[in-house]
Amino acid sequence: MASDRLNSYRAGPDERGRFGDFGGRFVSETLMPLILDLEKEYERAKTDPTFWAEMDDLWTHYVGRPSPLYFAPRLTERFGGAKIYLKRDELNHTGAHKINNVLGQILLARRMGKTRIIAETGAGQHGVATATVCARFGLKCIVFMGATDVARQRPNVFRMKLLGAEVVPVTSGRATLKDAMNEALRDWVTNVRDTFYCIGTVAGPHPYPAMVRDFQSIIGKETKAQMQEQEGRLPDTLVACIGGGSNAMGLFHPFLDDASVRIIGVEAGGHGVDDRMEHAASLTGGRPGVLHGNRTYLLQDADGQILEGHSISAGLDYPGIGPEHSWLHDMGRVEYVSVTDDEALAAFRLSCETEGIIPALEPAHALAHVAKIAPGLPADHLLVMNMCGRGDKDIFTVAEALGQEL
Amino acid sequence: MSRLTDRFAALKAEGRPAFVAYVMAGDPDPETAFAIMRGLPGAGVDVIELGLPFTDPMADGPAIQKAALRALDAGETLKGVLAMAARFREADKTTPIVLMGYFNPIYSHGVPAFLADAKAAGVDGLIVVDLPPEEDEELCLPAAEAGLHFIRLATPTTDDARLPMVARNTSGFVYYVSITGITGAAEANAAAVAPEVARIRAATGLPVCVGFGVRTPERAREIGKVADGVVVGSAIVEKIGAGESPEAVLAFVRSLSDGAKGAR
Structure with a gap:
């Protein structure tokens, strides 16, 4: 088994969240305990049949x-x-595929007792998926979106609002997706107790890249x-x-x-x-x-x-x-x-x-x-x-x- | 011993807290930034935190984000920041300089080269916001080996279980982030900060400086009563952003340092 693991491309990340030299946990001290909590909860959920049973049910009947x-x-x-x-x-x-991952993260947020969900979005697809699942579970949803993208993706902004989300146009930095992610991280360090950050892609600090990959x-x-x-x-x-x-x-x-x-x-x-x-x-x-x-x-x-x-x-x-x-x-x-x-x-x-x-x-x-x-x-x-x-x-x-x- | 440990030892002997001022290197332009930096010790600053500009300062509020972009737009680079430190060091051999910023510009420069260049420029310590203890191999351990202090951030989310980890491999002082949030946001509360400072001091044996959320001489005085040092950044950087002259900025710094020093 050990050699199978070594010869596998699917064994990563290691316990430090590394894929070779890539990945890791390059976050401020304020966020570090939150990320460790999330990792612990995800590890528990991963082997919990009731978690996957709920995912399968929603994937089948809600996502299609x-x-x-x-x-x-x-x-x-x-x-x-x-x-x-x-x-x-x-x-x-x-x-889009975005909802596959959002469902998993929102179920985790519920397990962790978090009541406020934040997300970043570029084109708005991840924002719409997050707003959708938050509406489905009655959770407060705040979506950060670069002001430039708010202007060029108006239909998705309106969709998110219809779904009950608050869309925050981000004007800091250069006002695009990376700035929206910066702003979501700033919100998270400010609201550490009740907030869950739902990241839309296989990036961010460990365990996000592995967790989002597993859901997708x-x-x-x-x-x-x-x-x-x-x-x-x-x-x-x-x-x-x-x-x-x-x-x-x-x-x-x-x-x-x-x-x-x-x-x-x-x-x-x-x-x-x-x-x-x-x-x-x-x-x-x-x-x-x-x-x-x-x-x-x-x-x-x-x-x-x-x-x-x-x-x-x-x-x-x-x-x-x-x-x-x-x-x-x-x-x-x-x-x-x-x-x-x-x-x-x-x-x-x-x-x-x-x-x-x-x-x-x-x-x-x-x-x-x-x-x-x-x-x-x-x-x-x-x-x-x-x-x-x-x-x-x-x-x-x-x-x-x-x-x-x- | 180092400039930093010497300075804290001397302040302890005097029975007063350190006043730590943060300015962004290259803001609003390299010459003005240097004029301000050179004047800081004369305005009562005990330790200088020199901001290393980065396009994506995730732990900073609007004031410092804008300062970073002003500096970058004015052409500031990592090499420029180190040259500024070296130029300051020619005339001032004692005031400690701590570089504060994010890892990517350092990583891009190459860690061994950066440490050698920073040491040669007369830099005394580093605060790198996005390097928690879990990533100590990246810069913290090589910095200690190169003779530079790696100063850790402790926060309200750093519980007793994490404190030993935060204390490990660190030296100089501990920077206590008084709020959960970004720089320049909420106001620090001295009553809430006091027990945290005591807790961190006991666990680390290091001086504890308090920053994030100190904006006025009055607040500097309150925090100075309970901490080993008071850090002000955003409030100073806002004055620079408003286009105030180096003299006006330094007069404001003087009012803050007087506040901190009047604490005890």
């Missing part, structure tokens, strides 16, 4: 899981290579079983988009030890990954640093100051990435690539026109990479792409990019 693994015939035909399957997490309640792993577990049922074997390639990296980690993690499965993460290349730094590709265009509680690849200048990411997708527009992705990158187990805003836009339209699925701009990035590799793969090659969110929220952005008025 399992999400289908859909064979996409017209995309397959268009690319003329690999068989394309889409994992339809955009069909979840609230329209339902995506990969279902995919494995569904592919077995439909094709009688493992898929050959997995592709998912990456901002912080939670949908990708959820799909990838159950497959990490299946050596035959090629795994590809797609970062947001914005206007192109080059010296102008007008992108959000932390792995392909950044270097290791420490931010928001963990060591990971970051977009930063030569002096260690954090840079703003850029992407047409507000959900990928974060200067960091989950620490486990950084480790998988350095280990070479997962390949990380990037696609530009323009490539993602083209893939967005392709999905609408060929499969009748309006994708979020985030998975449109994954599809753009699929479009590059699928034509060169044989017809019996099974490729799964995570369709992690639907695109209703993005129609204004896309209309603007296409020069159309709504």
Whole structure:
């Protein structure tokens, strides 16, 4: 068993919350006891059948899981290579994978007796999911959102308000997602007794990266079983988009030890990954640093100051990435690539026109990479792409990019 | 012995608390910041906390966040901060300088190089907000080896079970964060702070300075009665942010230090 663990890509993190050199607990002393409490409670919940029974019940009846693994015939035909399957997490309640994780964290918050939930959000998907589950359980919900994002994601701001959440526009710093996360952390150090911080991605101090991954792993577990049922074997390639990296980690993690499965993460290349730094590709265009509680690849200048990411997708527009992705990158187990805003836009339209699925701009990035590799793969090659969110929220952005008025 | 331990020993002999002032290096520009720093000892400052600007200061309130961005916009860098400390040290051989900031600029510079450069610049100690005892191998232990004090934060959430951990590997003094919250927010309450200071002093054997939430000479006096030192940051930084001259800023610092020193 011991050697199995050593040879596994799925054994991390260690007791210090490290994936190799990445991860850790880089937080102020005020937060440290809170994070240790959370870790203790999560460890207890993880092995508690009643916790998972409640999760399964909510996943089935409230979220609508399992999400289908859909064979996409017209995309397959268009690319003329690999068989394309889409994992339809955009069909979840609230329209994205985010709710998989939020449910787990809110159930934990309830176990811990916390009554006030805070969250950060960029595009608003995690904020909407958090507001939704808080409404479902009658919990107070405060969502921090960069003032820039509040202005460009108005429909999601209104949704959160309808769901009873308070949306706090963050004007500090540069008023984007990373500043929203800073502000959530500031709220947490101020309200330590009653508040639970519901982080939306596989980043932050330990135990968040591992905990969020575990909740999102339902995506990969279902995919494995569904592919077995439909094709009688493992898929050959997995592709998912990456901002912080939670949908990708959820799909990838159950497959990490299946050596035959090629795994590809797609970062947001914005206007192109080059010296102008007008992108959000932390792995392909950044270097290791420490931010928001963990060591990971970051977009930063030569002096260690954090840079703003850029992407047409507000959900990928974060200067960091989950620490486990950084480790998988350095280990070479997962390949990380990037696609530009323009490539993602083209893939967005392709999905609408060929499969009748309006994708979020985030998975449109994954599809753009699929479009590059699928034509060169044989017809019996099974490729799964995570369709992690639907695109209703993005129609204004896309209309603007296409020069159309709504 | 070090400048820091010497200074606290001397203050103890005098029977008065230390007055610790925080200013952000490079705020609003490197020259003005230096003019203010140079004047701090003359305005009654016993220990200088020199802020290392960072784009994402997660434990700081609006005043210090804005100061950091002003400094960065004016071109401040880690090298610039160390050069400022070295320039100060040319004329002042005794006032301890403690760098306070976040880990990433230090990590980016490289820990061994940073420690050597800081030591050479005449820096005496480090306060790095996002390095709890759980991450001591990153900087705390190498700093001790390089002869720099690593000063720990203790907070209202640091219970008796954690205190020994907070005390371990630390030296110089302990910085007690008097509130759960960010810099410059709520007001510290001397009655609530007194037993905490006693608890931390007993567990660590180190002087305990109290900061976060001290904004006026009156409050500095109250806190000075119960603590070994009083730290003021945001209230000073706000004056700098409002564009006040170095003379006006230093006059305000003098009023705060008079408050702290009138405590006992």
